[in-house]
Amino acid sequence: xxxxxxxxxxxxxxxxxxxxxxxxxxxxxxxxxxxxxxxxxxxxxxxxxxxxxxxxxxxxxxxxxxxxxxxxxxxxxxxxxxxxxxxxxxxxxxxxxxxxxxxxxxxxxxxxxxxxxxxxxxxxxxxxxxxxxxxxxxxxxxxxxxxxxxxxxxxxxxxxxxxxxxxxxxxxxxxxxxxxxxxxxxxxxxxxxxxxxxxxxxxxxxxxxxxxxxxxxxxxxxxxxxxxxxxxxxxxxxxxxxxxxxxxxxxxxxxxxxxxxxxxxxxxxxxxxxxxxxxxxxxxxxxxxxxxxxxxxxxxxxxxxxxxxxxxxxxx
Amino acid sequence: xxxxxxxxxxxxxxxxxxxxxxxxxxxxxxxxxxxxxxxxxxxxxxxxxxxxxxxxxxxxxxxxxxxxxxxxxxxxxxxxxxxxxxxxxxxxxxxxxxxxxxxxxxxxxxxxxxxxxxxxxxxxxxxxxxxxxxxxxxxxxxxxxxxxxxxxxxxxxxxxxxxxxxxxxxxxxxxxxxxxxxxxxxxxxxxxxxxxxxxxxxxxxxxxxxxxxxxxxxxxxxxxxxxxxxxxxxxxxxxxxxxxxxxxxxxxxxxxxxxxxxxxxxxxxxxxxx
Numbered sequence: 123x124x125x126x127x128x129x130x131x132x133x134x135x136x137x138x139x140x141x142x143x144x145x146x147x148x149x150x151x152x153x154x155x156x157x158x159x160x161x162x163x164x165x166x167x168x169x170x171x172x173x174x175x176x177x178x179x180x181x182x183x184x185x186x187x188x189x190x191x192x193x194x195x196x197x198x199x200x201x202x203x204x205x206x207x208x209x210x211x212x213x214x215x216x217x218x219x220x221x222x223x224x225x226x227x228x229x230x231x232x233x234x235x236x237x238x239x240x241x242x243x244x245x246x247x248x249x250x251x252x253x254x255x256x257x258x259x260x261x262x263x264x265x266x267x268x269x270x271x272x273x274x275x276x277x278x279x280x281x282x283x284x285x286x287x288x289x290x291x292x293x294x295x296x297x298x299x300x301x302x303x304x305x306x307x308x309x310x311x312x313x314x315x316x317x318x319x320x321x322x323x324x325x326x327x328x329x330x331x332x333x334x335x336x337x338x339x340x341x342x343x344x345x346x347x348x349x350x351x352x353x354x355x356x357x358x359x360x361x362x363x364x365x366x367x368x369x370x371x372x373x374x375x376x377x378x379x380x381x382x383x384x385x386x387x388x389x390x391x392x393x394x395x396x397x398x399x400x401x402x403x404x405x406x407x408x409x410x411x412x413x414x415x416x417x418x419x420x421x422x423x424x425x426x427x428x429x430x431x432x433x434x435x436x437x438x
Numbered sequence: 439x440x441x442x443x444x445x446x447x448x449x450x451x452x453x454x455x456x457x458x459x460x461x462x463x464x465x466x467x468x469x470x471x472x473x474x475x476x477x478x479x480x481x482x483x484x485x486x487x488x489x490x491x492x493x494x495x496x497x498x499x500x501x502x503x504x505x506x507x508x509x510x511x512x513x514x515x516x517x518x519x520x521x522x523x524x525x526x527x528x529x530x531x532x533x534x535x536x537x538x539x540x541x542x543x544x545x546x547x548x549x550x551x552x553x554x555x556x557x558x559x560x561x562x563x564x565x566x567x568x569x570x571x572x573x574x575x576x577x578x579x580x581x582x583x584x585x586x587x588x589x590x591x592x593x594x595x596x597x598x599x600x601x602x603x604x605x606x607x608x609x610x611x612x613x614x615x616x617x618x619x620x621x622x623x624x625x626x627x628x629x630x631x632x633x634x635x636x637x638x639x640x641x642x643x644x645x646x647x648x649x650x651x652x653x654x655x656x657x658x659x660x661x662x663x664x665x666x667x668x669x670x671x672x673x674x675x676x677x678x679x680x681x682x683x684x685x686x687x688x689x690x691x692x693x694x695x696x697x698x699x700x701x702x703x704x705x706x707x708x709x710x711x712x
Contacts, residue, residue, distance in 0.1 A: 156532075156536065156616045157532040157536035157538040157541075158532075158538065159532075160528040160529060160531055160532035160536075160616075160620070161528070161529045161532040161533065161544060163524075163525045163528065163529070164525050164526065164528070164529035164591065165529075165544060165547070167525065167581070167584060167585030167586075168547060168548065168551060168585065168588075169547075170566060170585060171563060171566065171581070171582060171585035171586050172551045172554060172556075172559070172585075172586060173547070173551070174562075174566055175559040175562035175563040175565075175566055176554060176559055176562070178562040178565065178566070179559055179561060179562035182561070182562060189565070234451075235451075235452070235455060238448055238451070238452065239452075243448070243452075244449075247699075249452050249455075249456065251695070251699065252455075252456045252459050252460060253455055253456075253459060254703070255459065255692075255695060256459055257706075258641055258645075258691050258695055258702070259645070259688060259691060260644065260645045260647075260662065260663055260666070260687050260688070260691065261645055261647050261663065262647050262663045262664075262666045262667045262687070263666060263684045263687045263688055266466075266666065266669070266670075266680055266683075266684050267462050267463060267466055267684060268462065270462075270465070270466060270469070270482070270677060270680075270681065271462045271465070275481070275482075276482055277461065277462060277465045277482045277483070280481045280482045280483045281461070281483070284483060312458070312459070312462075317706060320703055320706060320707065321706075321707060324703070324707045344444070369555065373555050373557050373558065375557055375648065376647055376648065380647070380667065392557055392558070395558075395561065396560070396561075396652075399561045399564075400564075400652075405561065408561045409561055409562065412558045412559060412560075412561050412562070415555075415558045416554060416555070416558045416559070419553070419554075419555055419558070420553055423553050
C-alpha cells in the first residue's frame with residue numbers, strides 16, 4: 123500500500139503549522155449534528171440487516187411460526203429441545219467434523235508451502251499465484267469443476283487409471299455416504315488453502331532477514347529456523363486461522379449445497395437450517411438452530427480472545 | 439548431497455501442488471472445446487480434436503443467458519461498491535475525526551456485528567428484506583452487500599488514522615466546512631483504501647451465490663453465480679456446455695488476477711486480518 127505521508131505531501135494543501143488554540147477548539151465543537159449525519163447511513167443499515175434479524179431470530183426461536191402466518195404461538199424452549207433430541211438434526215453436527223479435520227490439513231499444507239516459498243525459489247511468483255488462485259474462483263464454478271472431477275469416469279477416475287492406482291470400478295466419490303463428506307471436505311481444502319497460504323507467507327516475510335542470517339551463522343538448520351524463528355513469529359496468525367477454521371467448519375454451506383444439495387449424508391448444519399426454513403416452513407425450529415450456531419460461534423470467538431488476548435488486529 | 443535432495447523434494451512438492459490446483463481446471467477447459475459426440479466417446483484426459491471449436495461457448499452464452507448474468511452482476515456490483523464506499527468512508531470520517539456522544543456504542547455495535555456470521559441470520563434477514571418489499575428485486579442484493587459490510591469500514595478507519603489531522607485543521611482555517619474537508623481532503627487521500635475495498639469486495643460480490651439465490655429467484659434477475667447454477671438442470675446431460683460456462687465465469691477472474699496480482703494479495707491480507 124502507498125505510504126500515506128507521501129500522498130499527503132503530494133497534495134496541494136500545505137501542512138500548515140498548528141492553528142492557534144481558540145481556532146482548534148472551535149473546530150472540535152463544530153456543528154453538533156455533523157458526526158451523526160456522517161455515521162447515520164452505516165448505523166441504520168447495521169441495525170436493519172444485522173441487529174433486527176438477530177433479535178427477531180431469538181424471538182422466532184421461541185415460537186412455532188411457519189414463516190407465513192400472521193400469528194405465531196409461543197412455545198418456550200420446545201424448538202431447542204427438538205434441536206438437541208431429533209436425531210436427523212443433531213447428527214448434522216457430526217458432518218462438521220470432516221471439515222474441521224480438513225481445515226487442519228489445510229493449515230498444515232499452507233504453512234508448509236508458505237515456508238518453502240519464503241526462501242528463494244525459482245518461479246516463486248508462478249507457484250505463489252497457482253496456489254492462491256483457487257481462492258478467487260466463483261463458488262458455483264468450483265462446485266461444477268469438482269462435480270466433473272468426481273463423477274464416475276471423470277477426471278479423478280481417469281487420473282487414477284492413468285497412474286495405475288487401484289482399478290475400476292472406482293468408488294462413487296460423491297454417491298457413497300462413507301466417502302462423500304471426505305470428497306467435499308477435500309474441495310474445501312482446495313478452495314481455501316490459498317488464503318491461509320498467502321496470510322502465512324505475508325507474516326513470514328515480515329520477519330527481518332537478519333534473524334535467519336544470524337541463525338545460519340550459528341549453524342541452525344532449516345528445521346531449526348522454522349521451529350525457533352518462523353513458528354513463534356506467526357503464532358497469532360495461526361491462532362486466528364484455527365478459530366476461523368472452527369467457525370468455518372460449523373457454517374459450511376456453499377460447496378455441499380451446490381454439489382450434492384446435501385444428499386448422501388452431506389447435509390451440513392446450515393443446509394439443514396435453510397431447508398427447514400424455506401422448504402418445510404419451520405421458521406421457529408430453523409431460528410432455534412441458527413441461534414444455537416450463533417452461540418457456538420460466539421463462544422469459540424470468546425475463547426480465542428481469551429487464549430490470544432493481545433493479537434487483535436494482527437499485522438493488517 | 440543432502441542439500442540437493444532437499445531442493446529436489448521442494449520442487450517436487452511444489453509441482454505436485456500445482457498439478458492438484460491446475461488439473462481440475464485444465465480438464466474443464468479442454469472438455470469445453472469438444473463436440474457433443476466427441477465428449478461422449480473420449481475420456482476427460484483426452485485432448486480435444488479441434489482446439490478452435492467454440493460452439494459450446496456460443497450455446498452457453500446464449501441459451502445459458504450468461505450475458506444477462508453479467509449485466510445483472512455488473513449493475514449490482516457498481517451500485518453496491520459505490521454505496522459501500524460512500525457509506526463506509528463517511529462513517530469512518532465521523533468515527534475517526536469526531537468525538538460525539540454515543541461513539542463508543544456505535545463502535546461496539548460494529549465490533550460485535552463482526553462476530554455474527556451472516557449465514558446464520560439469513561432466516562430472519564429474509565423476513566426483513568421481504569417486509570421492505572425488496573424480495574426478488576436487485577435492491578435486495580444491493581442493500582445486503584452495502585449493509586453487512588463491516589470489514590470495509592475497518593479498512594477505511596485504519597487507513598484514515600494514518601492521514602495527519604493537520605490537513606483537516608489547515609483546511610478549517612481556510613474556511614472549509616466538514617463536508618468540504620471530507621470531499622476535498624479525506625476522500626482523495628483514501629484512494630488506496632478504496633482500491634483495496636473495490637478489489638476485495640468486488641471479487642466477493644462477483645462470486646456471491648447464496649444472497650442472489652435466496653433473494654432473487656426470478657430468471658430475469660439471474661447473476662453470474664445463479665445463471666451458472668441453473669446450468670445443472672437443462673444442460674445436465676451436456677457437460678461440454680457446462681464446462682464452457684465455467685470457463686466463461688473464470689476468465690474475468692483470471693484476467694483481473696494477472697493484472698492486479700500485487701494489489702489482490704495486499705487486499706486479502708488487509709481484509710482477512712481485519
